[in-house]
Amino acid sequence: MTELLANLVPVLAQEVSAHGDGGGPAWIASVPLLALFASVLCLGALFLGVKSKLPAWIVVVSLGISFIVTLTGFLAWQGTADDSGHLHAQLIQIYEWIGMANAGSGGEAFSGFFGFYMDGLSWLWMLFVTGLATLIALYASEYMEHDVGKGYARFFAAFALFVFSMACLVMGDNLLLLYLGWEGVGLCSYLLIGYFYKKPSAVAAAKKAFIVNRIGDLGLAVGLFLTFVTFETIQYDELFASVGSGVMANGQAYSGTWQSWLIPICLMIGAFGKSAQFPLYVWLPDAMEGPTPVSALIHAATMVTAGVYLIARMMPLFLADETHLALTIVAWTGAFTALLAATIGMAQFDIKRIMAYSTVSQLGYMFAGLGVLTSAGAAFHVFTHAFFKALLFLACGAVMHGFAGQLDLRKLSGLLSMKGWGIVSLTMLVGCLNLAGVPLITSGYFSKDMILAEAFVTPNEVIAGSSWIGWILLFTAGLTAYYTFRVFFRVFVGPEHFEPGDDHHGDDDDHGHDHDDAHSNGHGGSHDGFHPHPPRMAINGVLLILALCSFLAIPTYFVGKHHGWVGGLIHESSAYVPSEATPWLHHADDDHTGDHAGDAHHEGDLVAGTILGQDPHKAMYFISAVVGLIGILVAARLHGPAGAWGLGLGSRTEAATSRADALLPRMGPVARWAQNKWYVDEFYNALFVRPLYVLANIFHAIDKLLVDGLVNLFGLLPRWLAQSLRPSQSGVLHGYAVGMAGGLVVVLVIVLVLLFMGGGGG
Amino acid sequence: MSLFLAQLSTAEPIGGLTLAHFLVVSAVMFTLGLVGFLSRRNLIIMFLCTEMMFQAAGLALIAFGRFHMNHTGEVFVIFVLTIAAAEAALALALVVLLYRRKQTLDAEAWAELQG
Amino acid sequence: MIPFLAQADAETPAMVAKLAYLWPEITLFITTCVVMVLGLSPNRAFRKSCAAVSVLGLGVAFVLALFTKTPEYSLLPGLMAYAKPLIAAVGVLLILMLTGTVDQGFERAIKQGAKWDPLRSTRGEFYAFALFSLTGLMLCATADDLIWLFLALELTSLPTYVMVSISSSRTRAQEAGIKYFFLGALGAAMFLYGFALLYGATGTTQLWAGSAGPGIAEILATRILETGSIGSIATVGLVLAMVGVSFKIAAVPMHFYTPDVYEGASSSVAAFLAFVPKAAGFITLILLASVVGWGFGGETNQPLASGGTLPEPIRVMLWVVAALTMTVGNVMALLQSSVKRILAYSSVAHSGYMLVGVIVGPGSPGDIPSNGIGAALFYLLCYGFMNLGAFGALACLERMSGEEIESVDDLKGMCATYPWIGWPLVLCSLSLLGLPPLLGFAGKVALFSSAIWAQEIVLVVVMGINSAIAAYYYLRIAGAAVLEEPGEVQRSLVRTASFGRIAATVVSGASVIVLFFASDALIQRSADAGAYRPSPAPTQLRSGESAATQFPLRPENSQGVTPPSRPQN
Amino acid sequence: MESSLLIWLMAVPLATTGAIVFAPERMAKVLATFGSMVGVLLGLIAAGRFDWADGAAYQFTSSFPLIESLGINLSFGVDSIALWLVLLTQLLQPLCVIGSFSAITERVRTYYAWLMALQAAMIGVFVARDLLFFYISFEFTLVPMYVLISLYGSTNRRKAATKFFLYTFTGSMIALAGLVYVVWFTAQTTGEWTFAIETLEQQARTMGRSQQAWVLLAMLAGFAVKVPIFPLHTWLPLAHTEAPTAGSVILAGVLLKLGTYAIWRFVLPFVPAAVNEYAPIIAGVCIVGILYGGLVCWVQRDVKKLVAYSSVAHLGFCMLGMFALNNVGAAGSVLYMINHGLSTGALFFCIGFMYERYHTRSLDEVGGLASKMPVWSFFMGFFTMASVGLPGLNGFVSEIMCLMGAFQSGAADIGAGGTTGPLGPWYAAIAGTGMIVAAMYLLFMVGKIVFGPLREPAGHHEHDVLPTDLNAREIGVLSVLAAGCIVLGVYPRMVIHNIEAPIEQTLSVVSMAASGDDPASTLATTGGPVLLAGRDAE
Known part of the structure; x- marks a missing residue:
């Protein structure tokens, strides 16, 4: 066992030692990690069935600490100005997340670190993300009190996970980690929109949000790939340096190439999805199915600005396109x-x-x-x-x-x-x-x-x-x-x-509606007994x-x-x-x-x-x-x-x-x-969703009838062949004899024809 | 076909008869036997037809033996006759057995096993 | 070691010299006579000893067969030494399987006081016929002459006609007998005529050079070197002989009888039929093919060589026959509900597989994977065991009425009710399917290897697809035995009294696993058996005939230095 | 490094099978658990003693003659890719055993015996250093799986089992022909008829182009069915739907990987020129499979079938990455094999646990289980997300790497940097839409079965043995898999780092064939193999 660990773990240890001191305080990693930790704790509370406001306090406290840490980090960063008064981005790399070390035949080395790139943009975003998240968590601790119990823990677990994801998105030092955060906030958005999961409309809205976002994500992913093949790096500092030098990895000038306009467009599509821009905005209004704190934090203040962040972050690439x-x-x-x-x-x-x-x-x-x-x-x-x-x-x-x-x-x-x-x-x-x-x-x-x-x-x-x-x-x-x-x-x-x-x-x-008495009388039109x-x-x-x-x-x-x-x-x-x-x-x-x-x-x-x-x-x-x-x-x-x-x-x-x-x-x-929102939803439904569903049904039919049908047909062929041969096994002696004699004659004819036509061999 | 006849024509004639004549007779016998086997339904006659095919081979063997001027063909024929006799004994025993079962010698009466 | 087995010296007359190879056959013949007499004994104990004596005789024959000398000259010198022990070994199992097939009712009647009537007893003849047939089979392997071959073939098949007819008292057995006999006679007439033409084309019945001068092989070889062709008479003769012999191996178009006869005969006899005539047929086919050799197909046609193909017309014929045989056998088996018919058709299909080996030929000398003859012979061995186990399991169980089980439904839950019978059946049917790690797989790999070596790729693919088709019905059999729950009918089945059958079944079932792991030695032996070593016969050298001098007695390229070229597909 | 460790890896499950057969029925569970745990231990020992620094070399080698005259040996040995797959197998096995405790109540002994035999066969595939040893194991997996499906499956099980068997068997017979052809070719050049993979690798690549193409076709006939690559997939949904839970898990987790592994191990190094030539077509088919499979998922009403079709789509990504023929794609592909085994296997477990309680898998009959089975719902959601490819979980890493590989491969040809290769950005972009489709069908599934108003089948009554929600045993099984998903999602370098060397080795062969650097291959393209050329000239 120790050998196994010794074989597997050094990779991690080396990387930490190699990159841990990359120009910034490593403790800034505690911002996402605190949120993640809070999320895990809430999950634990969920499994243990904690029926108190504990999850809320866990989250509020840890997010509060995150905010303080961020603030401290920010202030520390402010003090690192160089002689000309410039503040340089800090690079903090924790460990190599994904990557191929050696550039083998037919491929290139690449690496995506779990690391942070802290410059003014990240600090700004992190400050209001952690600050607002703390406040909204506090708000939610009261707002969600109807659901104390499983729902409460679930809410705060997703809430904290959201902050973690957002921190990864904003602080990440490369596009891949940004992508992690990007999809992570999407997941949390999905979970929180679908918080009232018994409501079909909430489930549908959650699904819609995730899927529409995925369309944008594809753009982001393609942009990421294109960036990588063009510059052979997805790490911001190297990337911006390359863009700044105007030379691609293959040594040619970047300016004027087709990538120079395509990369921004791909990234832009990603941003449109996350930030609900036309034509991908349709998910955001539906996302209001979620609890309001979620709408406030995720669907108003932070997550939806991720698109803005992306474009702002990638501004050098956008500007590199001279058109x-x-x-x-x-x-x-x-x-x-x-x-x-x-x-x-x-x-x-x-x-x-x-x-x-x-x-x-x-x-x-x-x-x-x-x-x-x-x-x-x-x-x-x-x-x-x-x-x-x-x-x-x-x-x-x-x-x-x-x-x-x-x-x-x-x-x-x-x-x-x-x-x-x-x-x-x-x-x-x-x-x-x-x-x-x-x-x-x-x-x-x-x-x-x-x-x-x-x-x-x-x-x-x-x-x-x-x-x-x-x-x-x-x-x-x-x-x-x-x-x-x-x-x-x-x-x-x-x-x-x-x-x-x-x-x-x-x-x-299974947990009580202890708040029912508060307003259950209010149902049914008359609100005599309802007290807001x-x-x-x-x-x-x-x-x-x-x-x-x-x-x-x-x-x-x-x-x-x-x-x-x-x-x-x-x-x-x-x-x-x-x-x-x-x-x-x-x-x-x-x-x-x-x-x-x-x-x-x-x-x-x-x-x-x-x-x-x-x-x-x-x-x-x-x-x-x-x-x-x-x-x-x-x-x-x-x-x-x-x-x-x-x-x-x-x-x-x-x-x-x-x-x-x-x-x-x-x-x-x-x-x-x-x-009726200009009937855009209906239009999308008619133009994309329905046809796709019909297509799926057609594929399903094809799968059953054609693809599987062909297989079954091939399976049946031997049977059909056998059915057609079966009469030859009539059981009658003469029939068999005719078969034998006929076979002999056919064989003889074939052989003689070959003998006299081909001539060769025998 | 010319090659086929060319090979045969090298043989020394035996009183005007060439090997070809014997072989043609033999082939005709074989074919007749085969056709008889296919067309007749009586088991005994069918058996006789196979005998005829055996004898067609025998005739060919004899003719070839003469053609090659050795006795191998004749020796072969002796054995063929022996086997034919053995087969005949077997055939008759079987036919009797079958006749006892179904009171008929019609080959088509036996078609229970099929498929 | 054993004096009378020693090679005859130069002065020994040829006939006497040949006896040195025939000790197993002679042993079997003597055993046959003893058994025939014992079967007629009014003493029950003597009568019952028929099977034991047969097994003993086969055992002795097996031992003797192990000491079989390699003949001084033969195109396939290893064949005898391989085939005879194999025949004796499988023969032992077959005899065990045959125990209890005949005279059961009569013996019961005697127990209840009926009078002993030698005319009603068939036991002696039955074992005797089986032994005769096995003797004939061994003689096939010894054959170096068309007359010998003809007699051996007839000795193999004539007793089986009787065995089929008397194997069961049901009408179906008689029907099977009549079909088998009449169609067999037709087939015999065909190959006899073929033999006659071969003799006519060459003037000798010796397959290869022997005491009487050059044999068919050498004469045809000379002719090829002179004219580039073996001539039409020889070709037609060969084709007729091969087609006629196809009856024995149940190859298309001579396969029609197979399902009916196997179904009509009792399972034990069907097992016998599936191996003995088939082995005889294959040995004959290999011998017939060997007289022209597998040296054709390149730019130069090399008679009596290996590494190429058979003469094109014969190759095409066998190719078509093989492909059709596998396909017809496998697809027809799909429709059957009777296990016996399924196995009959599977027997047809397996003949198709083995024919691939014959088409491929002995390959490049010393190169075991290329040896198709060896692969076919090895497959024959595999098939012998797999087939025995499958039929044996059927023979082991019967209904209360005494009828043998037959339909797939009867097998349901067999592994649960009779594990010692069910599992061998499952193993054997999976082995027939060619599933690793069972014997059938080794056989198939050997065949595949040789066929690929010979670039018969289409044939290999046909074979592969056929294996897949076959999987369906083998799975049906295995599935019924393993997966299904036994119902009332299946629980009411009883074991036959015969211990021999169960022993044979279990041994076969075990051997498909055990022999897989021993298949290396077996493949080596079968490759030796399939080694093709044309060499000059001493008589030929003495005679100084022009043909012999022109004939390259030791073709350089048959010595394994450079294999002859073969066409690139 | 000589070692008998791999023999033990195979022998332990086999011995367990034997023990189960002869032990009393009630001991079967215990023995199987024990045997599979010993397997895990051995797997860990193997991982510990493996020299990861030299991952490209076969290690723990040992060899025994099986059929020497046909060049067949029982040669054992693993490189790091094979070892990872062995570890996957070893990990899934005890989970399958433990996960079946309550599901299998009849013919228990038979069940566990075959399950352990199946493990031995699967290990055999990965540790084989001999082509025929590989093939024997590859084929033998059919039997236990056939039995497991047809004995312990649901209503249509016999048909499913037969189809599974026949379909894959047919393919592999043709593959055998192709493999033996390679052996023959090698024998022509080296004069030695051998099934040793190392030797074959050296020689097979010198085949001419048309030979390679045919061999490629033959091998794909066997392996692509197993993967399964569209349109050869139709056996899979049927088999998955009918199989018992553990059967589905192993089927998705390991058996499908036999196909991908075989393609990696044999197709790429054996016929590199043909692979280069036909990679675009194969990748195209994979992409069709990704989208087609995904869309078909979307309209399924049977949740198990849905997940089964998702395998078609997922393995499309896996093959796409592999046929990108560059290191990123290949690493992604190998990683995909492991990841798919974990996440899809876990999904099948989830569905199986649900099925044990409700006896239905229809999305129309059961739904909204979040309120009834929150823990189950958590795991279901978790593994769905792993399957969707959520970053941070395992599926993402492999998916993004496969796509990135496909994107890079050939990007240089259109001036985008990257590398030359058979595919190109378009392949990745179109395949990428599969990520959207994956979200569509998987969220549709979760939306139906986990979320929404509670629906339970009519006449449903509580299971008498199992609690409403998952019990500790079930949670344990799923937790192990979830931990695996997280570890591989958070630290995939653990795997990637260790498989770089063998990937590099294989791809260098492929890229040499692409650039025509291989002297033997250029010769082969002009005049066929050396020996044949000589002989033809005679």
Whole structure:
């Protein structure tokens, strides 16, 4: 035994010693490992049948420690600046996960380490991932209390596993580990969407999420393969070095080759899947079947931004394509998705779904931002969006939690004035303000502006139709403000009214519905006996923290010299768009300090775009503010309650009636189409799913009839042959004799023919 | 066929008869025996037909023996006759046995075993 | 070692010299006479000793056969030394198997007080016939002359006609007898005519050079060297002889009788039929083929050589016959419900396999895997044991009514009810299927090797596919015995009184495993038996005939220096 | 390194078989467990004493003449690839034995006896250093499996067993012809008729192109059926569906690997030129199998059949990697053999445990078991994810490596770097859609049987022996496999590192044939083998 171990283990030991000191603190590995450990512990609790909130505390504590570790690591990293003030990426390799050591005949050596690549981008992501995860876990500890027992442990096991996967995704030092995280978060998403596994719709939604994601994953995988064959490495540091040198592994110039545009496109497809961009966005709204904390963390704040992360991380590869084909597609897809999702969001009634579509829409902004070469803007939007969208979801979740699953904005009204719902309503307002981009007081305003402005700045020659993208996004911003406040005006202000929903909490039959008495009377339309239970400490606390965070994000925009703190981090990462790539922006590093006038455009034709002849960054402060306010005012007019909360424009006095309802019929089928999500699901169903299912059935039939049929036919051939020979065995002597004589004659004839024709031989 | 006849024609004629004549007769006998075996249903006649085929071979042996000017063929014929006799004894015993069973000598009466 | 077995010296007359090879046959003949007399004894103990005496005689013959000398000159000098012990050994098992086949009712009647009537007793004749047939088989292996061969063949087959008829009192046995006899006579007439033509073409009945000068082989060889062909008469003669002999091995188109006769005869006699005439037929076929040799097919046709193929017309004939035989045998077996018929058709199919070896020929001298004759002879040995076990298991059980079991259904659960009978059956049928690690597999590998060596690849593939077809019905048999639960009918089956049958079955079943691991020695011996060593006969050298001088008595390339070329497929 | 260890590896199960046959019925379980545990121990000893640094060389060699005159020896020896597969076999065996305790209640002795005999035969395949010894073992596996299916299977078992037997037997007869042809060819050049694999490897590759193509075809006839490669797969779903649980596990876990192993061991080194030439076609067929098998899975109503068809798709990946003919693909392929054995074997265990409780495998009759059998559901989900190819679990590593191998192979020809090779990025990209299809059908299965509202067959009553959820024995069996899945998913280098050397050795032969560097092979393409050329000239 010892020999066996001695033979197998040294490989591991050597690798650790060889790479363990690769330029960063190895203890950063404790971030994913803590989460993994928490997940395993929860699993243990699941098997042991722990019926307490222990799993939640395990997860909250370990994630909290993870956050602290991340923060410590980040601060330590901040202190490693070199002489020129640059921060270098840290490479921490734990052990070699996959790899072929020797480049044998017909193949190449490759290795994928279990290792981490920590630069500004990873740190940024890790900070808000661990931070938000801790907060949301805390929130969930209360939110999920109906399911204490197996469901509770299951939830937190998957939750912690998600953080582990996300950490691998973000911290991984190579594409393969990113892929691990990528699929890992997909799995957790699957598990958590399907949390209420008895609901067929939840199971279907989970499946849909996984499969649609897999389509994107294929793109990522192909991109990975292509990257590997082109550069013979999948490790970021080596990869970026190769890309930087512009030489492929086979010694030829990378620039202008077909890989240079194909690799970004493949990676882009992966990003589209994970970040729910058109055409792969359809899974995200359905994913709202999961518990709300999941929606907040996974499907709003963190996992869905993985696509943004991927493109930002691979920015050197995207920029290496001089035609910017992939980036143009990214920008346009982002813009289109933003618009499409916003239009759908406007017509929905389920507040969680509205938030889901708004997520899709905001992700579209981020992609558009990446596409127009402002990775800093995109990252900043990711950062601010993480807080306010999580906040919005958690507020919605609190509502859902309190009203037995009621999410229809027509059936809820005036929560602000109900007892115990004040914090939820106010924090919701904060979230809505951020999403709508209310000027100056919201971080959402600044991050959105950055993208909008850059869309106009980036010349149309570089990203085709970049300014059109700007206009689309601007229009979408108005729509966003409208549908955001539509929710707020209808649900949180106005006359008090509620109808409890059909609660679908509850998991396993075998543990009690101790909460049944709380609202079981609420079923059946009348809610005489139903008391909405307002959120308690954990939920309110988390909401407040998030609201605070969304405000705290504002000043970060003004620190540092690279588009704020986030921009500074991006500047120290692979996502940074170097000034060589943006010659029209050679002054961009310090543009918001106002010191950029009078510089000559020494790169010739490329001129930074303008909006209405003005510097976009300045003009946008006003334009987007106006657009956002218009959206809010329209919402107030159509949905606002009478009185101050309706900004004096509203007239709603009942829960379900409003001017909007009167407006709907006049809009003709458009509203219905929007409400039905433009029938995209139906279209996909008809175009892909049904045909594929039919094809599968045809294959099955072919398998039975043709493939197996042929086999059986061959099996039957001897039998048929025998049947046809059987008459010769008639049992009659003469028959046999004839057979023998005939056989003799035939043989003789054959032999004689051969003898006289062939002549040779005998 | 020419080769076949060419070989035969090298033989020394025996009173105008060549080996070919004997062989043709022998072949005809053999064929007649075979045809008889196939066409007749009476067991005894069928047996006689096989005897005829044996004797066709015997005739050929004799003729060849003369052709080759040695006695081997004749010796062979003696043994063939012996065997034929033995077969005849066997055949008759069998035929009697069968006749006792079914009161018929029709070969087609015996077709129980088949397939 | 044993004086009277010593090689005769030069002065000994040829006939007397030949006796030196015939001691096993003579022993058997004497045993036959003794058994015939014993069978007629009114004393029950004497009568019952028939089987024992037969086995004893065969045992002595086996020992004597082990000392068989290699003849001074023969085309296949090792054949005798291989075939005779094999025949005696399998013969012992066959005799054991035959015990209790005849006279059971009569003996019971005597026990109950019936009067002894020598006319009603068939026991003596029965064993005597079996021994005669075995003697004939041994004589086939000794044959160096067409007359001898003819007589040996007839001695082999004539007694079996009787054995079939008297093996059972049922009408079916008689029907089997009549079919066997009449069709056998037809076949005999064919090969007799073939022999006559061979004699006519060469003027001698000696297969190879002997006391009377050059034999058929040498004369045909001379003719080939002169004219490039053995001539049409010889060809037709060979073909007729081979087709006629095909009856013995149950090859297409002479196979029709097989299922009917095996089914009509009792299982024990069917086992006898499946081995003895088949062995005789194969030995004859090999001898007939050896007179032209396997040196054809290249640019130069080399008579009396190996490493090539048979003359093209004969090769094609045997090729077609082999392929058809395997296929017909295997597919027809698929339809059967009677195990005896299945085994009969399987016997047809196995003849097809063995024919492949004959087509391939002895291959390159000294190269065992290339030796098709050796492979065929080895397969014959394998088949002897496998076939015995399979038929033996059937012979061991009977219904309460005294009828032998026959249908596949009767085998159900046999391994549970009668493991000592069931397992040999299973082993033997899996061995017939060619499943490793059983004897049949070794046989098949030997055949495959030689056939591939001879580039008969299509034939190998046909053989492979046929093995697969055969798997179906062998699995049916084995499956019924192992897998099925015995029902009422199967539980009511009783063992036959004969201990010999069970012994023979168990021995056969064991031997398919044991001999697999001993197959190296057996393959070596069979390769020796199949070694083709044409060499000049002393008489030929003396006579100084032109043919003999022209004939390359020791062809350089038959000595294993360079094998002759063969066509590339 | 001479050693009798491998003989013991084979002898222990054989001896156990013997002991079971002669021991009383109630001892069968115990003896089988003991025997298989001793096997595990021996396997570990073998792994410990194996010189991993020299993995390409045959180790623990020993040889006994079997039929010397036909060049057949019982030669034992393993390289590191074979040893891993031996270890897989040894690992699965006790699990199969223990996993069958409650499922097999009748004819117990027969069951365990054949199960142990099967193990001996499977080991024989992997440790054979003689072609015929290999073939004997390869063929002999049919018998125990035939018995296991037809005695302990479900309703249609006899038909399934017969089809399994006949289908694979037919193929392997043709393969035998091909193998003997190789032996003949070797004998022509070396003058020695031998079935020793090392000798054959040296010579077979010098065959001419058309010879190689025919031999390739013949060998594939035998081995591709066993794998099974589309469209030769139809025996598999039937056999799997009807087989008892342990039978399915071994069938999926090891028996299918006999085919892939044989292709690796014989097809690639024996006929490298033909492999290079026809690899695109074979890979194409594999890809069709991946997609076709996957889609057919999707519409199955019988969960066992679903998993069975998934094997067709999975092994398509495995063969695709192998025929990429580069080190990444080959390593992925070998790894796939092990991984598929673990995860699919485990899935069959899961289904078997469920079947013992509900006596149905129909997705229409049973479903939503997560609420009734949470532990079972966990394992089911776990192994499904391993099967889907979730990173971190074993399936991913092999799948991604197979695809990467296929992608790389030939990428250089279109200017993408990578290497020259028969396949190309398109193969991997199209095969990659199989990953989507895999997610579709496996999640469909999990969605039906684990999740959703609880459905139990009408008239279902609780099993009298087994608890509602898994018992400790069953959990133990599944845990071992789950641990294997995790270990190989987290640290696959453990295997990859150790199989690099033999892969390198085999692939160097193949690549030499591709580039025509092999002097003998160039000669063969022009004038046929040396000796024959000489003889023809005479």
